[in-house]
Amino acid sequence: DTEVTQTPKHLVMGMTNKKSLKCEQHMGHRAMYWYKQKAKKPPELMFVYSYEKLSINESVPSRFSPECPNSSLLNLHLHALQPEDSALYLCASSQTTGVGNTEAFFGQGTRLTVV
């Protein structure tokens, strides 16, 4: 099983809403990632979790709050978003970060629209 599962696939939310994106993998990977991708642009890293601890935060605004409840799950909590936050949010996982890392597997993404 080389699958990373993201839910929901599509999400429309108002600027005052609170919502969460979910990501799950059962490959035993110990590193998980959130990327944001705007239309016609490459993915940009938001957060890295390594062994369930936040290891990289790419200066992401606090309206995005990541959470890693266990080694298989990664959440992204959203609050008071702006229309410019509309994008495809991609979750990924890999065996580890650092030396020995080989390949990152990406989920299908959540298409987020903020209205």
Next chain:
Amino acid sequence: ELKVEQNPLFLSMQEGKNYTIYCNYSTTSDRLYWYRQDPGKSLESLFVLLSNGAVKQEGRLMASLDTKARLSTLHITAAVHDLSATYFCAVPDFGNEKLTFGTGTRLTIIP
């Protein structure tokens, strides 16, 4: 700061032709990844290149890595319509803690 550049950014080619996409990166790395993305979809892993001189082939696609020149190529042989997509290279950064993606090459194959 690691920069990863691809060229061309856009490529329109006829079926049956050959072409090469180039990926240059600015800092030392001994590995590089290629991904494919269809419109509105996620990233599909194509190749994992783990050392200098690595060459991998899958169907009509072949990727190579020259770590001394900090250059990777993705060669397309006898293109078919199904290969139309955006192709990204990605390089590990920050002690391999994360991937930095190239600018992407949008490939359109014309019948």
